[in-house]
Amino acid sequence: MVKSPHNISVATSRTGLEPVRSVVHVDELGISSVLSNRNVTIQVDHVLDSDEERILALGYKPEFKREFSLFSVFCVSFSVLGLLPSIASTFDYQQLVVGISPLPWLVAMIFVTSVAYSLAEVCSAFPTASGTPYAVSQLAPKKYAPVLTWITCFSNWMCQITASPSVNYAGAAMMLACYSFMTPSYTPTNGHYYALTTGIQVSHFIISSLPTKFLARFNTVGTICNILFLIIVWIMILGGNKRPEINEGASKWNSNSKAWGLTNLTDFPVGISFLMSFLGVIWAMSGYDSPFHLSEECSNAAVAAPKAIVLTSTLGGAIGFLFMLAIAYTLYDLDAIVNDDLGLGQPYVSFLVQVVEKKVALAATALTIVSSYFMGQSCMLAASRVTFAYSRDGLFPFSSIWSKVNKKTQTPVNAVFINFILGQLLLLLMFGGDASIGAIFSVGGIAGFVSFTIPTFLKITVAKDKFKPGPWNLGKFSTPIGWVSCAFVLLMIPILCFPTARGKNLTPDMMNWTCLVYFGVLFISLIWFAVDAHKWYKGPRANIDDLIVYEDSDMGSEPINGVPQDTKETLPEKV
Structure with a gap:
């Protein structure tokens, strides 16, 4: 021996x-x-x-081929981040809340990055596809570990399964906005949005079921395209700026005071409005957790996966801020975008039309749509690994089905399928109006934050003496960064549930349904746990x-x- x-x-x-x-x-x-x-x-x-x-x-048994490297797993997470399509999709949650200033992005970026760094340290200690619930099961007091793990599971799962439908819905909206721009007589219906989004979802279901080697290559191409297209569109906006020609009498650039100034478009004080606009940043920067869920398919996972999380959040935040600067100094008429004067139904396209020539605006939107496609696929890929991992732990009904790994592709095809079906059901919210479908954007923000932060809170409080850091860790900065991230999340959870109107202006179509969608589902899951699941669910199981x-x-x-x-x-x- x-x-x-x-x-x-x-x-x-x-x-x-x-x-x-x-x-x-x-x-x-x-x-x-x-x-x-x-x-x-x-x-x-x-x-x-x-x-x-x-x-x-x-x-756990090793069931996947470890064909993701640090670079390829970073490519998946950066593709999930999808900065270009994310920024385009979240005009409603940032620019149409507090104006064009890049200040909200700069401030929120710092705090979101602290959440990501704390998550990376947890990932290094527990590099498994189960992600944060596994960490919670080991860090929580034994008496409360099952219920805290249960809450973390359902929070993270809601974050994952809402990602792909929301991204693909936004991508479909940009496609139809382009068609509306080219054909003024055309007005898209909810049926058109649903059909086009479904087509995108089907293609992603097929791709996400393919072997890991193909997925690694596909996502590498996707990330290269995302970065390249982001740079190209940024250059198009700044270099192709035609504001004086498009808008008679306009200056080429906004003044510093206008670019950095706050325009409160809500019924709340400007401070609350400023915090509410963080939803755009939170959603645009989400996706950095993907390496955690792909760690069982990644070589040297305890180091590569946390590094990929750090790279994604740091680079994503910095590059996104540069793009926000371009928007702040070029956007001409915010009121026209708010009122949708062109009838496009997509604020990002309306912004481009104000700044660059028609053909340039269409080209920039086309590149954003392609980036959105890669982003949606990466979201479905990450979500399928979460569903597989939680099914392996027996969390869901018929878990034995969703936890099967296809022998031919060596990927969890059944988990991809059930996520696709659930995504289609979530997309039915669009028939309830903009407020209803908007909930899947904000739910992802809250659900992700809750699941990312519970293990961080545990490791700096009740488990501070028993937490065993992995090879990648924050060292002496672990506790202060952990407290910053926890305080930020605690502040943002209620803020993300606020509607933009209040009093007599608060009508059903102006409501923020996040409370109902997230906390309603979580409440039902807790009733299930109290009535039955506490008898058999004890957390991750070998x-x-x-x-x-x-x-x-x-x-x-x-x-x-x-x-x-x-x-x-x-x-x-x-x-």
Whole structure:
């Protein structure tokens, strides 16, 4: 018996006739997992690398090929970020709330990045597709771990399943706005929006079901296009600025006071309006958590996945701010966009028409639509991995179906399918009006923040002495950054539920239905937990019972997943 560099005992045979065994001693790895402190040993019949060792120690069988590198997993998350289409889709939540100033982006960017950095540290410690719920299950007090994990699961899941429909709906809206611009007699209906969005969703369902190697390449191309198109459109806006010719008597650029000034378009004080506009930044910068959920398909996951989170949030925030500057200094008539004078139904296209020539505006919108397509696919990809991981833990009805990995593609095709169906049901909200469909944008912001921040709060409070940082960590800055991110999220949760009108101006079509959609679903899930799920849901559960042996028979009597373990050492089948 010899020790491997990765703390794995490897049994060898002098005759060469006996099989090789790799043995992982969970408690010697310095990590927290569902198998920790039970004197658990895991045996497999082949040599393990550090990624396989860690995922086994976390309690899961390696079921995916690790064909994502740091760059390719960053490409997925940056594609999910989709800065160009995200900025285009969130005019309603930033520019049409507090005006054209880039100041809200600059301020919100700092706090959103703090949330991302804290999440990256958690990811390094628990690099599994289950993401934050797994971390919560290990950091929360034992008595409250199941219910806190349950809340984290449903919050993160709502964030994920609303992402692709909202992105693709926004992309369809830009397509139809272009057609309306070219054909003034045409007015799109909700049926048109739904049909076009469905077509995009179907194509993403097909792509997201393909093998990991193809997905890595596809998302790499998507990210290159997203970055390239963002730069091109930025140059189009600044270099192709024709404001004086398009708007008679206009100056070429806005003055500093106008560009940085706040225009309160809500019924609330300007301070509240300023905070409400953060929804645009939060939604535009969302997606940095994707590497966490792809960590089981990423090589050197404990380092690469958190680095990808940090790169995505940092670069995304900085590049987005530069784009906000371009908008602030070129947008001409905000009132015309608010009132939709052109009847396009898409503020971003209305903005472009005010600044650049018609053909340039159409070209810029076309590039934004292509970026939106890549973004929507990346969102569906990340969401499918979340559904798979939570089904593996038995969270949903028929979990055994959604947790199956297709033998041919080695991807969770069933999870992709159920997410597609749920996305189509969410898109029916568009028939309830703009306020209803708008809820899937703001729900994603709140749901994501809640799921990202619960493990951060736990690791700086009740679990500060037992949290075991991974190889990528914030060091002495972990606690202060954690407190900043928690305070920001606590402030923003109620703000994101505010409508833009109040008093007699608050009509049903002006309501913010986020409270009902997010907290309603969460409340129903908690009733389910209280009535039934508390009997069987205890959080993430290991699926490697057949690989576990014990060095101590007394410790071996403790059940894993409620099943007593056999202490007899056997050689398992190859993982």
